[in-house]
Amino acid sequence: MTYLVLARKWRPRSFDTLIGQDHVVRALTHALSTQRLHHAWLFTGTRGVGKTTLSRILAKSLNCETGITATPCGTCRACTEIDAGRFVDYVELDAASNRGVEEMTQLLEQAVYAPGSGRFKVYMIDEVHMLTGHAFNAMLKTLEEPPPHVKFILATTDPQKIPVTVLSRCLQFNLKQMTGESIVGHLKEVLDQESIPFETPALRLLAQAASGSMRDALSLTDQAIAYSAGNLTGEAVQGMLGTIDQRHLVELLQALAAGSAAKVLDVANELAARGLSYTGALGDLAVLLSRIAIQQRIPGTIPADDPLAEDIVQLAGVLHPDQAQLFYSVAVHSRQELSLAPDEYAGFVMACLRMLALVPVNAPAPPAPGPTGPARAESPGMADAAPLRPEPEAAPEPSPAAFAGQAEAASPEPTPARALRNEAPAVRVNAEAAARPAIPARPAAIPEADDVPAWEDAPQGSSQASPPAGHAVRQDHPVNAPAPTTAQASAAAGTPDDDAGGFETMHIPDQEYFDDAGYEPIGLGDSGGDEASGDFAPPQGAQEDIVPALFAAERKKAKAPRPRDMTAQAWPALAASLPLTGLAAELARQSEWLGSQGEQVTLRVAIRTLAESPGKARLRTVLSEYFGTVIQLDVEYGATGDETAHAVEQMQRAERQKEAEQAVANDPFVQTLVNEFGAQVVPGSISATPRNRAA
Incomplete structure (x- = not known):
């Protein structure tokens, strides 16, 4: 007997066995139950999420011998022939190979005839976005007003390429990608039915590699069964996929947290010895860092059965939240730079060293006093870092005069401030x-x-x-020292x-x-x-x-000036003098100073687009440089008065224009021309803007 792959053997046969598309199943079930049937449906989504499966289940629901129902029997002739792919009134057309107007015309000519054995003729056009423009135009009229016995089901992975004239004639359902947990749960049921032993971490690796596609997950499971000889262990799946053992990434983050470049290089050499992908390593590192950041922000979100739960909690306590964000950014951007590196090993090592270089080395914090002397407190990243200053060999013996004023220190006082x-x-x-x-x-x-x-x-x-x-x-008690x-x-x-x-x-x-x-x-x-x-x-x-x-x-x-010293009257001059261009300069010129509270500065602008423009970030940076402190900028939308740089400039320009017109009117030569020759000054011909002398 020919072996049937898992993706075909375990294809859902009814709506209740479909995984991860509850929103589509609910809509179709209610439509079938109430007999409110549309003549055209459009299923969109990535590969392997159930578009063709939904089409076949819908075709069985429409043609089941028990009647139009949301629960087809699966045993009648129509149901069994549709599952086997030989039902004459259910036609699956591949638009990638039948994309011309001739094929579409031939299909529409056959649509006018009544179904041979079923209740409806169902035409399923897969990858419909591959049709030519003429083919789309040829089917528009039939798609809008088809015969009562014809139903169209369209499926595509790229709905952006479908004309809006076609979209408006269909009920569109967007199928979602499968979640990792839903894929793992379905794989457990399939492997239990197939009596194949497995490990849950191995199924998680398969779900991650499937990227939301159930068909890909089942195909990878078939491959893993063959690779592992019927025993799906985590190590076997890692070897098949060429993925990184998460323990290597944990060791890498521990080395980065400790500031140990030598340990980082050891991890990179270990990955090179195993022949693993550095692109995948950086991607997995970014995923691990995102889980650490989530644990830092929302503790307790890591499942207890996760094999890395303990390590994630430990790293969340060691890494500073800013370091986690910085490492994540470097890992994500370094994946794009690997193609520019001389080789992937060098690019990966440089990415790790960049993480170390971008983290500032914190100086030792002041120690807390203890019974045997203050203990030196170090940050997590100071383990292998060079000391900031020479370490003393030993503390010098204090002179007898050093204990002259120790009476007050010896008096009992439990408060830390006195200590x-x-x-x-x-x-x-x-x-x-x-x-x-x-x-x-x-x-x-x-x-x-x-x-x-x-x-x-x-x-x-x-x-x-x-x-x-x-x-x-x-120092209340001096030491007698030179x-x-x-x-x-x-x-x-x-x-x-x-x-x-x-x-x-x-x-x-x-x-x-x-x-x-x-x-x-x-x-x-x-x-x-x-x-x-x-x-x-x-x-x-x-x-x-x-x-x-x-x-x-x-x-x-x-x-350096302070935000609290700034006034609404002084703001226009400052806004006009700031080194800004584009939207940021216009935002500063059009804004009005409302005040400040600490480092929080509030402005008001009368143009909504300026209040929401990207120039706000640039203006905040320039103001932070001007005031010498980190400014938090809040821009409100509302009517402004005359205390903006733009309004001041307009008033000054009007005054200059008035002065220029008055100067021309009082000019003796102009008065002579007006009085003796009947000349007149053309309105609007006087400009207060000085001319370029070089011209």
Whole structure:
């Protein structure tokens, strides 16, 4: 007996066995039950979603010997012959090979005759979009008013190519792609009926490879059965499809999260050794990243039976949401660039290295105090990254004077604020260095390892240690230590050194910044400070916000304006001077300033298309650069007044025009021509626009 493939053997025979097209089944079932039958139906959808199957079931429902019904019997002569493809009154026409006007004319000539054995003549035209324009025109009249015994069923994968004159004569049903879960469920039923052992992960791989087509899924299942000798395991299906083991992608993301380029290269070499597709690897990586992002936004959405559920949850906790989005973008765009790479291996490796390069290396966060000393807190991506500055060998022994003021620190106080205030180290700023307008570009000497403040390993309560550059905290108990040298002061203040790659550029905030930020200068009478020392102490709890405050200090030094200082009267001049072109420039010129709340700026424009134009994003970027902070722009639609750059420009132009006309009228030569020769100034001939002198 000839073997019948699964796609044909398990083709649905009735509406209740059709998978994934409930919306079409519902409409057709109700129409058949109420006898409200149209004369032409159009089924659209991708390959393998059930267009031909629906056509045959509908033909059986129309010609079943039990009557017009939504549940054909499947045993009468009409039903069995339609399933076997030999029913004389059911004609399936392939428009790809019968696309001319001659074939269509021949079909329509036969349509006028009554059916031979059935109730209706049903013409099913597959891939109808392949018909020529003349063929479409030839069938229009018959398609609109066919004989009572004729029904047309059209099917296509590209409805955009069908003339609207044909679409308007048909009931159109769009068949959806099958979901992965529906394909897996149907494959389980088929394999159970066929008594073939399988693994659910293998069926998920087949459903993913089918891309929403049930016929493709069944065809791939046939191939997998032959490949695995009747045992559908996940490993066998992966070998047949050449897909990537998801464990490799998990290891890749773990290496990216740890910042380990060596481990990333090991994964790429493993994929190369197995001969797997790097295009597929990037696609699967993007899918995995999307699942991680969903888990981060909506926890608990990963099914418990998913073999990668535990890994996805773990990676969702390790990767920052911004990193997940960045990795996804790189993976998606790198698939398009693989064709431009010298080879796929190089393109894949460069895509992974780009993910590492685009993620900024975060500096270590300030440690929380503990009983044995503060522990260094690192971000997930700092495992293999180079340290930002040299590590001290050991914390120096504090001098006896360092414990002179420890009584207050030893007093019990459970609040964390007191612990931070007492145990946080201090940075002493030399008054002469603070008074200089700029910090020297290069220190006199590079401090040795013993000179670097060992703030991380210092014992609890020790005031000898110093924090990283830029952290200024109060020191109530000074240490008897010699005055720092120029190089040490520069290193303590964050002065960069060209040869020491671990130091970063840092500016010392001036007195004006500390006054605005709420910091108090330590004056005479305070322990550990005098007028010449230039020490500054932050208020309680200010250590956590010192880095954003330094950026605010830089912004203040640059005299950048603030959104709250902008007024509606000053906005037209600013809008006209912004470096914008196109829609963004027109949006700025036509808008009116309504005010700001923090970083939220609100404008109003009288043209709706401008309020919804892409120029809004460009205007937001330019305003962020102008104000020196990230601006959130909200554009409202409504009537505007005279406080727009466009209105101001129109008023200025009108004033110039009036002045120009007045100047011409008062010109002695013009008055002579008017009085003596009867000349007159032609209205509209005077322009206030200055002429180009070069012309």
